[in-house]
Amino acid sequence: MAQFQQKARPMAKMRRKSDLPEKPCAHCQRPFTWRKKWEKVWDEVKYCSDRCRGEAKRGALG
Numbered sequence: 001m002a003q004f005q006q007k008a009r010p011m012a013k014m015r016r017k018s019d020l021p022e023k024p025c026a027h028c029q030r031p032f033t034w035r036k037k038w039e040k041v042w043d044e045v046k047y048c049s050d051r052c053r054g055e056a057k058r059g060a061l062g
Helices: 050-061
Strands: 022-024 031-033
Antiparallel strands (some): 022 031
């Protein structure tokens, strides 16, 4: 039987949530923190949630 050896991967450095960047929501003005899914588009993110984005669009239309 062949033995499988797993290569040890270096652990990613842990970050505290308080160390992550944050900015205010363009609609509700509450601060929100960086998320991994926003990693590549952080400069373009304006709203903290889909709800705020939708309310801001509705407010601009009416």
